[in-house]
Amino acid sequence: MSSFTFNTxxxxxxxxxxxxxxxxxxxxxxxxxxxxxTDPGMIATGIVDRAINALEQASVSVIVFSDVQADPPEAVILAATEAARGMDGVIGLGGGSSIDVAKLAALLGAGNETLKDIYGVGNVKGPRLPLIAVPTTAGTGSEVTPISIVTTGASEKMGVVSPLIIPDLALLDPELTRDLPAHVTAATGVDAMVHAIEAYASASPNNNPISRALACEALRLMGAALERAVRAPHDMDARGDMLLGSLLAGQAFANSPVAAVHALAYPIGGHFKVPHGLSNALVLPHVLRFNIATSPEPYAALAPIAFPELAGLSTQKAASGFADALAALSERCGLPSGLRAVGITNEDLPLLARDAMNQTRLLVNNPRAVTQADALDIYGAAL
Structure with a gap:
């Protein structure tokens, strides 16, 4: 067995x-x-009031920073950092963006590091403030990952990656996901499934048996629960399975990192403001079909775990069936099936392909090398 590191x-x-x-x-x-x-949408749900009430009942003084936006830009990180100075700790309550902002506010609000100095892998020195993450979507797994994603400039995304920003506590309450709109449940759910799939198939040297086991259990849970959660939003068993599956997938990819699906999804979100989960869903089956041509084995292994009807097939048929089943699941959950549905045209594809090549941190983990020409072909297939 190769040596590996696992943090959570x-x-x-x-x-x-x-x-x-x-x-x-x-x-x-x-x-x-x-x-x-948190973010303005969370304020409107009443969940923030419930959290504040719980804090005040325990004699904890709380200041709310609610200016988080999807794909948070640097200005939001810096504003949250200023709000965190002098605090004893930070709570991230909401989707992945709120938790990502909370991670960096806890870090930068505690010391003298600057945001520009910590981009990349392993550049964080610390210390940070104590940190609690309370996810309200079953998607990003940010409550258990060492990653925070920031939008820099107009469209490019950069990551801060360090075990020092892993939260001290992840608090998972499925009641907080009960009133999510169906399209958010669907998109964030597919996002979590992507995390598990890419973690399992990752070419990272740190791909490890713990991550693979977690990825399998995550897909077993979510493959059976996602459509139920979309169609019957108050099915708390489905909501709980999705939230736990998202966490397990987060633990998996936090240690065996994601690859080309995310690399090709980021430019879609950056340029066209498409939510991250939907961006992943739009390119997922097409990236898998590209990878299956040379590396079908991991996808064939996952196929019957998420979709039991694919058991007993040959490696190639199971892997191809897996990609097809994921595309069909997205469609049944009401997600768009092509890039045109989110305003992307054929003329936009070269820009997307060029920007995807900037995601070297992710592309290096893909089971098959991806060139700019390959990326252009994958976007074309997804159009």
Whole structure:
């Protein structure tokens, strides 16, 4: 067995209604003055009020930073950092963007590092403030990952990658995902499935048996639960399976990193403001078909775990069936099936292909090397 490293969130709490225990948990981990990082949409749901009430009942003073936006730009990170200065700890409450902002606010608000100095892998020195992550979508797995994604300039995305930004506690309450719109449930769910798939098939030297086992369990849960969660949003068993599956997939790809699906999805989100999960869904089957031509084995292994009807097929048929089944699942969940549906035309594809090549941190993990010409072909197939 090759040597590997596996890092994850030290403490994970899961259960319906756990948001009401946020105050006592926060006081034990963070102290008595915290910054709660969230977004305007979360404010409107009433979940933030519920969290504030739990904190105040435990005599925890809270300041709310609610200016997070999807694909957060550097200005949002810097504003949250200023709000975090002098705090005892930080809570990220919301989707992946809110948790990503909370991670960097906890880090930069505690010391003298600057955002521009920590982009990339392993450039964080620390220390950081104590950090709690409370996801309200079953998608990014950010509550257990060492990654925060920032939009730089007009469209490019860069990552901060370090185990130092893994939260101290992930609090998973499936009740918080119950009222998600169907299209958000679908897109974030496919995003989480992508995490598991790419972690399992990753060419990273740190691809490891723990990540692969977690990826398999994540796909087993989510393959059976996603469509139920979309069609019956108050099915709490489905919501719970999706939230747990997302976390397991997050643990998997946090240690065996993602690859070309994400690399090709980022320019779509950056240039056309398409939500990250949907960007992944749009290119997923086409990247898999590209990879299957030379590396069908990992996808054939995953196929019957997510879709039991694919059991017993040959390697090539199972792998191809896996890509087809994922595309069909996205369509049944109401997601667009092509790039044209989100305003992308054939004339836009060279720009996307060129920008995808900038995602070297991700492309190096793909089972098959991707050239700019390959990326252009994949986008063309996804059009």
């Amino acid at each position: 969130t030290p403490s994970i709490r899961m259960g319906a209604g756990l948001i009401d225990e946020l105050g006592s948990l926060t006081k034990a981990i963070c102290g008595e003055r915290v910054l709660l990082v």
